[in-house]
């Protein structure tokens with residue numbers, strides 16, 4: 001079984017600075033990572049940062065008459081943090097769901113780490129084990145403790161010995177600041193705490209990529225930052241992430257790239273600084289005008 005480096009990095013002690021552990025790309029210091037596939041003529045191919053992990057090509061999706069994804073091309077490289085922005089109904093959740101095989105596409109292709117999206121139930125289950133997902137609603141197992149929630153996937157799906165799974169689960173919980181709550185039941189936790197456990201649980205599977213779909217939008221305002229902090233730490237550790245969020249501070253701080261969608265199409269795909277200070281499209285200007293504080 002293959003384990004990504006980013007997952008291993010999470011087990012190491014955190015460095016004092018905010019740059020990520022050795023070997024992991026540090027945010028802002030690797031502009032080439034966001035420059036598109038082989039942006040610098042192949043010089044990146046020697047580094048894991050250049051490995052295309054998720055590749056969507058000409059992806060189309062309809063729901064009945066509604067054309068929800070229109071010829072979407074998107075490549076996410078290992079170690080990249082891509083934040084997906086766009087107005088409600090743009091197709092952001094649909095795009096996330098196509099990547100993890102929850103929503104089948106009409107045409108085009110999706111590959112995850114070089115392999116086409118599987119079509120069998122078994123193949124899809126394997127795929128989802130490699131993709132950590134944290135969505136808006138808290139989806140912890142209500143009848144299990146926090147620790148049992150985090151151990152469940154490694155023991156049941158990865159077939160790890162319990163003792164090893166427990167040790168790793170405790171590391172993951174410590175990482176999101178939830179180790180003190182290992183024996184609590186989900187209902188005893190705040191929404192922010194539950195989302196941090198959900199992140200730990202996803203990480204426990206050593207995912208190749210983490211997908212977040214508005215993980216803070218159901219939270220009370222005072223709990224948002226604790227979840228965003230855990231996500232920022234994860235980003236800095238070198239985890240590959242696709243994040244749908246309305247938290248513009250996080251987007252600007254943590255993203256390598258901003259992908260902006262409107263009506264099912266990608267309108268801009270650029271670095272955060274350019275997107276927030278000098279967006280090309282009228283749609284992005286309009287979107288930012290509405291969402292950013294004046």
Ligand SMILES: Nc1ncnc2c1ncn2[C@@H]1O[C@H](COP(=O)(O)OP(=O)(O)OP(=O)(O)O)[C@@H](O)[C@H]1O
Pocket residue numbers: 063066068086087088089090091092093094095
């Ligand atoms: N299962 C479905 N059946 C029919 N239409 C759907 C389905 N899922 C999504 N849609 C429609 O597809 C469009 C895109 O939806 P999607 O949820 O991907 O948007 P979104 O960008 O995530 O929006 P939001 O910011 O509100 O979450 C919307 O018009 C939505 O109503």
Ligand SMILES: [Mg+2]
Pocket residue numbers: 092093094213
């Ligand atoms: Mg959505």
